[in-house]
Amino acid sequence: MTRSLAPRSLSFSRLAIYSTLILACALYLIPLIVMLLTSFKSPEDIRTGNLLSWPEVITGIGWIKAWDTVGGYFWNSVKITVPAVVISTLLGALNGYVLSMWRFRGSQLFFGLLLFGCFLPFQTVLLPASFTLGKLGLASTTSGLVLVHIVYGLAFTTLFFRNYYCSVPEALVRAARLDGAGFFTIFGRILLPMSVPIIMVCLIWQFTQIWNDFLFGVVFASGDAQPITVALNNLVNTSTGVKEYNVDMAAAMIAGLPTLLVYVLAGKYFLRGLTAGAVKG
Amino acid sequence: MATLELRNVNKSYGSGLPDTLKNIELSIDSGEFLILVGPSGCGKSTLMNCIAGLEQISGGAILVDDADISGMSPKDRDIAMVFQSYALYPTMNVRDNIAFGLKMRKMPAAAIDEEVARVAKLLQIEHLLTRKPGQLSGGQQQRVAMGRALARRPKIYLFDEPLSNLDAKLRVEMRTEIKLMHQRLKTTTVYVTHDQIEAMTLGDKVAVMKDGLIQQFGTPQQIYNDPANLFVASFIGSPPMNFIPLRLQRKDGRLLALLDSGQARCELPLGFNVAGLEDREVILGMRPEQIALAPAQANGLPSIRAEVQITEPTGPDLLVFVTLNQTKVCCRLAPDVPTQVGDTLNLQFDPARVLLFDAATGERLGVAAPAPASKDNVAQFKGR
Numbered sequence: 001m002t003r004s005l006a007p008r009s010l011s012f013s014r015l016a017i018y019s020t021l022i023l024a025c026a027l028y029l030i031p032l033i034v035m036l037l038t039s040f041k042s043p044e045d046i047r048t049g050n051l052l053s054w055p056e057v058i059t060g061i062g063w064i065k066a067w068d069t070v071g072g073y074f075w076n077s078v079k080i081t082v083p084a085v086v087i088s089t090l091l092g093a094l095n096g097y098v099l100s101m102w103r104f105r106g107s108q109l110f111f112g113l114l115l116f117g118c119f120l121p122f123q124t125v126l127l128p129a130s131f132t133l134g135k136l137g138l139a140s141t142t143s144g145l146v147l148v149h150i151v152y153g154l155a156f157t158t159l160f161f162r163n164y165y166c167s168v169p170e171a172l173v174r175a176a177r178l179d180g181a182g183f184f185t186i187f188g189r190i191l192l193p194m195s196v197p198i199i200m201v202c203l204i205w206q207f208t209q210i211w212n213d214f215l216f217g218v219v220f221a222s223g224d225a226q227p228i229t230v231a232l233n234n235l236v237n238t239s240t241g242v243k244e245y246n247v248d249m250a251a252a253m254i255a256g257l258p259t260l261l262v263y264v265l266a267g268k269y270f271l272r273g274l275t276a277g278a279v280k281g
Numbered sequence: 282m283a284t285l286e287l288r289n290v291n292k293s294y295g296s297g298l299p300d301t302l303k304n305i306e307l308s309i310d311s312g313e314f315l316i317l318v319g320p321s322g323c324g325k326s327t328l329m330n331c332i333a334g335l336e337q338i339s340g341g342a343i344l345v346d347d348a349d350i351s352g353m354s355p356k357d358r359d360i361a362m363v364f365q366s367y368a369l370y371p372t373m374n375v376r377d378n379i380a381f382g383l384k385m386r387k388m389p390a391a392a393i394d395e396e397v398a399r400v401a402k403l404l405q406i407e408h409l410l411t412r413k414p415g416q417l418s419g420g421q422q423q424r425v426a427m428g429r430a431l432a433r434r435p436k437i438y439l440f441d442e443p444l445s446n447l448d449a450k451l452r453v454e455m456r457t458e459i460k461l462m463h464q465r466l467k468t469t470t471v472y473v474t475h476d477q478i479e480a481m482t483l484g485d486k487v488a489v490m491k492d493g494l495i496q497q498f499g500t501p502q503q504i505y506n507d508p509a510n511l512f513v514a515s516f517i518g519s520p521p522m523n524f525i526p527l528r529l530q531r532k533d534g535r536l537l538a539l540l541d542s543g544q545a546r547c548e549l550p551l552g553f554n555v556a557g558l559e560d561r562e563v564i565l566g567m568r569p570e571q572i573a574l575a576p577a578q579a580n581g582l583p584s585i586r587a588e589v590q591i592t593e594p595t596g597p598d599l600l601v602f603v604t605l606n607q608t609k610v611c612c613r614l615a616p617d618v619p620t621q622v623g624d625t626l627n628l629q630f631d632p633a634r635v636l637l638f639d640a641a642t643g644e645r646l647g648v649a650a651p652a653p654a655s656k657d658n659v660a661q662f663k664g665r
Contacts, residue, residue: 172370174330175362177355179429181381189381193372
């Protein structure tokens with residue numbers, strides 16, 4: 001066992017720092033706590049108690065009802081998010097590889113134009129996108145929504161990978177070419193294995209963006225194919241019947257849990273990867 | 282084992298830009314060690330990349346064993362390269378790094394294992410095979426990079442400043458090792474460096490480059506003793522050759538160079554006789570070791586008294602700086618010469634080895650024929 005040699009004194013400034021941190025932490029956590037507590041309460045409990053009171057009886061009825069309502073849409077979201085994230089990350093990696101290691105005449109301009117995609121608000125592409133999907137025969141299909149997410153995500157994933165690969169010495173690619181490796185072999189055997197941190201960044205970023213997306217979902221998907229964010233909105237915004245806050249809160253938790261899980265699992269890569277390509281590029 | 286020939290190789294990065302390589306003509310025999318040396322930006326690395334196929338040439342031809350390879354892709358050229366940054370694949374261990382090129386060439390697994398073992402033994406890196414490049418020291422990475430090149434048994438090795446990332450001591454060690462390796466394997470090698478000591482010690486042939494042009498191509502001795510122009514003379518040699526601007530005179534049919542140290546004058550008769558050089562501004566080139574202390578009794582060689590301005594003891598030598606014709610001149614003397622700043626030394630020169638350059642163009646003037654030197658003279662300069 002190792003013991004810290006520093007004296008364990010609790011000075012006033014330490015105390016001030018910790019209490020500020022705890023306060024800030026509480027401020028961020030209270031909405032989550034309210035959601036969790038409410039989701040486990042019964043409707044009577046919600047009416048009689050206050051927001052932060054402990055449930056008199058912990059009941060899963062809200063969660064069961066919520067899952068019955070939005071569960072199907074949860075799987076819709078999975079079907080939209082997983083392919084869109086994987087494909088946009090892979091294509092972004094390939095784009096970044098070309099734009100950093102196989103520069104062609106005008107590739108800088110190409111990259112600059114691609115970057116515009118990062119600054120385009122969702123709303124501006126709605127009409128052109130729906131027009132294009134209509135022409136492609138993909139209107140109101142899950143594949144169509146996936147395509148929109150891939151195209152919109154490419155600008156970000158390309159930027160991430162291109163900047164990451166710019167810090168990789170070009171000599172590696174040259175050495176591999178002399179060793180007899182081709183374009184895709186170099187990509188798959190040399191560069192991708194080095195890219196774990198930036199792949200994690202892309203996965204987290206794209207997953208959060210696509211899973212949490214509401215606008216594309218509400219515009220390009222219809223009926224039973226809608227993602228969970230749209231279903232949650234429909235559930236919460238119903239104006240008929242009694243408001244079932246426990247169900248609303250549980251459904252919101254169900255909609256938010258996957259992103260939370262992704263951050264917990266891959267979060268340490270996120271900071272590392274974001275700063276990795278940032279210095280050079 | 283292969284011959285390499287460059288025929289009129291040109292490289293340009295687009296019209297309007299100056300050519301990076303201009304009419305490069307070179308040829309080396311099988312097993313020879315060619316050094317490309319020059320200051321940064323002279324095109325030596327570009328030339329190497331062109332040989333490797335990493336860059337396309339704009340004109341001319343590159344021939345290996347008399348077959349034109351200039352249109353081939355790098356992997357078909359059967360050339361291996363050691364990079365300045367080593368360029369080891371960071372996610373693979375040493376074994377996989379060495380085996381990668383063999384796997385790409387679809388060699389059977391058993392043969393790969395055998396080849397990796399052979400190379401590892403040759404370079405004494407057997408104990409490192411399971412490590413990742415990040416866990417190796419600079420010298421070890423260097424060995425692995427060489428191993429990767431050796432494993433393929435290519436026709437030609439290319440080395441791109443392989444020692445410049447090592448510390449001074451390791452650099453000298455690895456230099457010897459590369460030379461040893463070449464003596465054992467006798468593979469045709471092209472080696473790029475900006476270090477003139479590496480150029481002199483390693484090469485069978487040296488090509489000195491500047492501004493995309495080959496200034497001189499020859500053996501290290503030719504380059505050192507018989508430089509083609511002022512640039513080559515100044516680039517090769519440490520401490521560098523002294524360049525003294527002066528005007529030649531003709532007296533009794535001989536060409537004389539007038540030296541003036543401020544306190545004395547000396548007429549230095551040149552060992553060659555070319556018409557039309559008198560009364561022209563020229564630059565006299567003299568290597569520091571070609572200036573010696575005059576012996577007590579005169580031996581017939583020209584000498585001059587000059588004041589010592591700086592002394593630099595380097596260990597094996599004592600470098601003494603004097604002023605001749607308002608130019609600082611370095612003399613390489615024996616370390617035991619008792620002298621101090623302010624002393625006056627009687628220095629003498631070997632007229633037979635003095636070089637002349639055109640002051641305007643830097644071109645070599647007249648070719649020094651070995652002058653009939655006196656016996657003392659030869660003995661004295663050999664003893665240095």
